[in-house]
Amino acid sequence: ILDTLTLRPTSFKFFYYPNPPSGDSLRVYIESLHLGTVIALTICDDGAQSVLGYSGGTPVRNAIKTLGSYYIDSVRYRESWCIIGKKGAPIGSVPEAYTKLFAGPAIIDTSKLVIADSGYVVFPVIDNSTEWLSVTKNDSLLPGTGINYYPLGIKHDNQTDTLSALTFSNNVAPLTGISAVDYPKLRLIAKFRANELKQSPNLTSLGVNFNSLPELALNYQTVGTDKDSLVQGDSIYLNYSFYNVGYVPADSFNALVYLKKGDNSIRKLSDTTIISLAENQKISKSINYKTNSEDGFGDMSFRIYLDSLNTLREFHKDNNYFEIPFRVLKDTTTPVNAATVNITFDDLEISGGELVSPKPRIRFILNYSGTFPIEDTSAVNYYLDNQRIYHTMMDSINLDTIGKKLYMTYKPVLSDGDHSIRVTGKDIIGNNNNEFEIYFSVISELKILQTYNYPNPMKDNTVFTMNLSQIPEELSIKIYTIAGRLIKDMKIPPSDLRIGFNSIPWDGRDEDGDIIANGVYLYKVILKKDGKSVSITEKIAVVK
Structure with missing residues (x-):
C-alpha cells in the first residue's frame, strides 16, 4: 500500500504458492481495501498460474481489475507485469506495465510532486560546546509564508527538551540563555509554513556559533626518557610535555604520573594540579626517578594521565594517556x-x-x-x-x-x-x-610471551620485543595492512635469537623498500620448531 501524499510504501504483503489458497487470500485482501487505496502490485516467477489461475476471468484476476488493471487477464506463465492501482479506479486509468515471455522486465517509471502546507527540518546534533553563543540564518519568506526555529536541548542522559522559539534580529538570534552545562548538545528544528498559494519559504543556510572544547594531548613525540635500560640503583629522567590543542582554555585538571613496577604493581610518583592551560599552549615537566630495591627490577614503565579525575569535557579522552617503558637490570x-x-x-x-x-x-x-x-x-x-x-x-x-x-x-x-x-x-x-x-x-614448550613493539604508535621505526621459551628453527614477523595484504616479511635466523628477552628492529619500510603510510597495521610473529608452529598477532599504528 502506498501513501497517497508521498507515494512511500506503508505496508507490504506477499502471496506465495504453494501456501494455499494464495489466490483466494489475494482476492480477499483486495476486496478488503477501502475505495481510493493506492497499491503497488507485481508478479514474479510462475505466479500467473499458481496464484492468479491458468486463464483470464478468475476471481482473483477480476479483483485486480477493481484496481484499474487493463492487462491482468492477458498475463500468462512467467510473463512480467506490474501496476500502481487504485481501488475503484476505471480499467486502464492507472499506471500499468506488461511484457511477454522473454521480452524483458515490466517497468513503471513515474513520479509525483507533493506540495504540502507545512513541514519541518531537524538538523544534526551539535556537540562539544562549552558556551552556546548565537544562531545565524539566511532565509527568504514570500507573503504568507514563515519559518519558526526551535532549539532542542539534549542533556547528559540524552533527554531532549524543546526550548523556546528563537527570536532573530538582523538574521541573528542569541543562544546565551541556554547553558552548555545543562545542555552539552543542541540541535535545531525549522518548521516551515506555506501560504494559500502553496508557495514555500526558502532556507539557504543555518549556522550555530559556540565556544568549543579544550583538547589535552600527549603522545610519543612529547614524552621521552634519557635511557631505555639501566642498572638497579641508577637514575632515569622522564621528560614530558602536554598541549591544549583546543580552542578554549583548559581549566583545573591534574597531571598524574605512576610508576609501573616489574611485578605490575604501581606507585604514584607525582600528581600536579594545573590551574589553566591556554589554547595552543603547552606545559613541560620532568621527573628524576632513582631506581631502588623496594621498587624492584624488570620491565617497568612510566604511566602519564591527564585529567584522571575527568573534570574536563574534551573532544577525545584517548590521547590523555601515554605509557613509556624502560628496563631495570638487577646487578648480578x-x-x-x-x-x-x-x-x-x-x-x-x-x-x-x-x-x-x-x-x-x-x-x-x-x-x-x-x-x-x-x-x-x-x-x-x-x-x-x-x-x-x-x-x-x-x-x-x-x-x-x-x-x-x-x-x-x-x-x-x-x-x-x-x-x-x-x-x-x-x-x-x-x-x-x-x-x-x-x-x-x-618453559620446555615452544611459546611466545609478552609480545610488544615500542614505540607504538611508531613514526619512522620501531622495535619488536618478545620473550621466547625456546630458540626456534625459524622466526618470522609478517606485517599486514588492516585489509590483510602482506607488506613485509622479516625472517630472523636462530643465531640472532636467545631464550628469554629478544628485540628485533624494523625501519618501517615494506618489501619494496618504501616507507609505509599512516594507519593501523597488523603484525604476526610466527615460531617453528620440530614441526610445530605457534604464532601471535598484534596491532601497530603509524603516525607521522
Missing part, C-alpha cells in the same frame, strides 16, 4: 669478602624473572683479590632451588691465577616452572651474611 655481581661473583646463563647475564633453557650452562665467575682464601671451598656457597651445589657437582672448574678468576660451570637439567640460584659468602669473621639470589623460569 655480589661482593664476597675481597671477591665478586658473576653468574651467566649460556653466556648471558639475566636480571631476574627471565626465561632460561631447560638445560642451561650456568657459569659462576669468581673475581678475587690476593687476600681471598681461594683454597677454602666453603668461602662461597652456591644453591639451586635451595639445594647446595658442591664443587664436586660442577662440570668444570678452571682457575686463572694470573687474572685472579675462578670459573665454575654447572649444567643442570631443569623442570618447567620457577627456579632460583643463591650465592652466599663469609665475611671476614666467618659469618655467612653476604647473600645474593636470582630467580628465573623454564
Whole structure:
C-alpha cells in the first residue's frame, strides 16, 4: 500500500504458492481495501498460474481489475507485469506495465510532486560546546509564508527538551540563555509554513556559533626518557610535555604520573594540579626517578594521565594517556669478602624473572683479590632451588691465577616452572651474611610471551620485543595492512635469537623498500620448531 501524499510504501504483503489458497487470500485482501487505496502490485516467477489461475476471468484476476488493471487477464506463465492501482479506479486509468515471455522486465517509471502546507527540518546534533553563543540564518519568506526555529536541548542522559522559539534580529538570534552545562548538545528544528498559494519559504543556510572544547594531548613525540635500560640503583629522567590543542582554555585538571613496577604493581610518583592551560599552549615537566630495591627490577614503565579525575569535557579522552617503558637490570655481581661473583646463563647475564633453557650452562665467575682464601671451598656457597651445589657437582672448574678468576660451570637439567640460584659468602669473621639470589623460569614448550613493539604508535621505526621459551628453527614477523595484504616479511635466523628477552628492529619500510603510510597495521610473529608452529598477532599504528 502506498501513501497517497508521498507515494512511500506503508505496508507490504506477499502471496506465495504453494501456501494455499494464495489466490483466494489475494482476492480477499483486495476486496478488503477501502475505495481510493493506492497499491503497488507485481508478479514474479510462475505466479500467473499458481496464484492468479491458468486463464483470464478468475476471481482473483477480476479483483485486480477493481484496481484499474487493463492487462491482468492477458498475463500468462512467467510473463512480467506490474501496476500502481487504485481501488475503484476505471480499467486502464492507472499506471500499468506488461511484457511477454522473454521480452524483458515490466517497468513503471513515474513520479509525483507533493506540495504540502507545512513541514519541518531537524538538523544534526551539535556537540562539544562549552558556551552556546548565537544562531545565524539566511532565509527568504514570500507573503504568507514563515519559518519558526526551535532549539532542542539534549542533556547528559540524552533527554531532549524543546526550548523556546528563537527570536532573530538582523538574521541573528542569541543562544546565551541556554547553558552548555545543562545542555552539552543542541540541535535545531525549522518548521516551515506555506501560504494559500502553496508557495514555500526558502532556507539557504543555518549556522550555530559556540565556544568549543579544550583538547589535552600527549603522545610519543612529547614524552621521552634519557635511557631505555639501566642498572638497579641508577637514575632515569622522564621528560614530558602536554598541549591544549583546543580552542578554549583548559581549566583545573591534574597531571598524574605512576610508576609501573616489574611485578605490575604501581606507585604514584607525582600528581600536579594545573590551574589553566591556554589554547595552543603547552606545559613541560620532568621527573628524576632513582631506581631502588623496594621498587624492584624488570620491565617497568612510566604511566602519564591527564585529567584522571575527568573534570574536563574534551573532544577525545584517548590521547590523555601515554605509557613509556624502560628496563631495570638487577646487578648480578655480589661482593664476597675481597671477591665478586658473576653468574651467566649460556653466556648471558639475566636480571631476574627471565626465561632460561631447560638445560642451561650456568657459569659462576669468581673475581678475587690476593687476600681471598681461594683454597677454602666453603668461602662461597652456591644453591639451586635451595639445594647446595658442591664443587664436586660442577662440570668444570678452571682457575686463572694470573687474572685472579675462578670459573665454575654447572649444567643442570631443569623442570618447567620457577627456579632460583643463591650465592652466599663469609665475611671476614666467618659469618655467612653476604647473600645474593636470582630467580628465573623454564618453559620446555615452544611459546611466545609478552609480545610488544615500542614505540607504538611508531613514526619512522620501531622495535619488536618478545620473550621466547625456546630458540626456534625459524622466526618470522609478517606485517599486514588492516585489509590483510602482506607488506613485509622479516625472517630472523636462530643465531640472532636467545631464550628469554629478544628485540628485533624494523625501519618501517615494506618489501619494496618504501616507507609505509599512516594507519593501523597488523603484525604476526610466527615460531617453528620440530614441526610445530605457534604464532601471535598484534596491532601497530603509524603516525607521522
